[in-house]
Amino acid sequence: MKIETIDLDFMDTEQVIASFLLLGDGGAALVETGPTTCLDRLTAGLERHGVSGEDVRQVFLTHIHLDHAGASGHLSEALSNATFYVHEVGYPHLVDPSKLVKSATRIYGERMEELWGEARPVPEDRIEILEDGRETEAAGGILVAHDTPGHAYHHLAYLEPDSGALFAGDVAGIRLPGQSYVRPPTPPPEIDVEAWMQSINYIRQVGPASLWPTHFGTYEDVERHLGELEQRLQDWLLFVEAEMDDGMEREEISEQLKAKGDAEMLAEGAGTAQSGFYDLAGSYPMLTDGLMRYVSRRRKKD
Numbered sequence: 001m002k003i004e005t006i007d008l009d010f011m012d013t014e015q016v017i018a019s020f021l022l023l024g025d026g027g028a029a030l031v032e033t034g035p036t037t038c039l040d041r042l043t044a045g046l047e048r049h050g051v052s053g054e055d056v057r058q059v060f061l062t063h064i065h066l067d068h069a070g071a072s073g074h075l076s077e078a079l080s081n082a083t084f085y086v087h088e089v090g091y092p093h094l095v096d097p098s099k100l101v102k103s104a105t106r107i108y109g110e111r112m113e114e115l116w117g118e119a120r121p122v123p124e125d126r127i128e129i130l131e132d133g134r135e136t137e138a139a140g141g142i143l144v145a146h147d148t149p150g151h152a153y154h155h156l157a158y159l160e161p162d163s164g165a166l167f168a169g170d171v172a173g174i175r176l177p178g179q180s181y182v183r184p185p186t187p188p189p190e191i192d193v194e195a196w197m198q199s200i201n202y203i204r205q206v207g208p209a210s211l212w213p214t215h216f217g218t219y220e221d222v223e224r225h226l227g228e229l230e231q232r233l234q235d236w237l238l239f240v241e242a243e244m245d246d247g248m249e250r251e252e253i254s255e256q257l258k259a260k261g262d263a264e265m266l267a268e269g270a271g272t273a274q275s276g277f278y279d280l281a282g283s284y285p286m287l288t289d290g291l292m293r294y295v296s297r298r299r300k301k302d
């Protein structure tokens with residue numbers, strides 16, 4: 001199986017959102033569709049590799065957030081032979097994206113159309129649910145689904161056992177090519193830091209040779225990368241929790257977290273230019289919201 005990265009040039013910016021094209025004897029497969037606004041880029045990417053719409057047999061989704069799976073409905077029309085694979089909890093949102101769109105509108109407001117475009121439903125008979133450990137034949141090889149909640153309840157990472165490549169979605173964080181810095185994507189409404197920590201350990205057990213986060217690239221320093229993500233996730237949670245205890249408002253906390261995050265980036269050799277790219281994949285007001293909601297939810301439970 002050959003793996004190609006298609007850069008979806010999200011918001012005319014390179015290396016922010018990827019779709020992965022798998023090629024082999026059994027036809028072609030995709031991991032992630034990207035948002036509807038990047039559909040032309042995805043189609044151009046398929047063409048560039050000599051792949052027709054009919055050639056694509058499987059579309060594997062790590063989770064149903066619009067930057068990962070937003071184009072699924074449109075693609076179910078364009079890729080007439082493709083089955084869409086998704087986590088059980090993500091399934092109803094593919095069949096009827098209206099709730100998902102409503103929830104995303106609360107976060108993105110007037111920018112919904114510009115960022116993501118229209119999300120159409122995928123016909124039920126074109127979707128298959130995958131659970132942990134399930135193997136699916138694709139592109140002359142197999143992909144193994146691994147249940148990896150944390151960034152979302154319904155998150156799957158996919159291992160390609162031959163090469164050891166793990167298509168990590170968002171569970172392994174955001175990291176941009178040429179950088180070592182890993183940013184934890186913690187958007188509202190459903191991040192679960194505890195579950196995320198367990199998923200990071202689970203990935204260690206799975207033992208991939210390389211990580212392929214959707215935002216963006218291929219990284220072979222797996223243990224260092226996961227260690228940094230794990231540490232920063234814990235550290236940011238404690239930081240936000242302490243700020244909340246000090247009675248700080250969301251905006252202040254977001255500014256403080258950005259100052260902290262940018263200093264951490266700088267310490268790892270990345271500058272303000274990189275910060276803007278990372279922000280496209282996960283901006284501080286959104287990351288802060290997610291962490292604050294997690295803290296409040298956990299306190300309500302206690």
Ligand SMILES: [Zn+2]
Nearest residue numbers: 063065151170
């Ligand atoms: Zn996501």
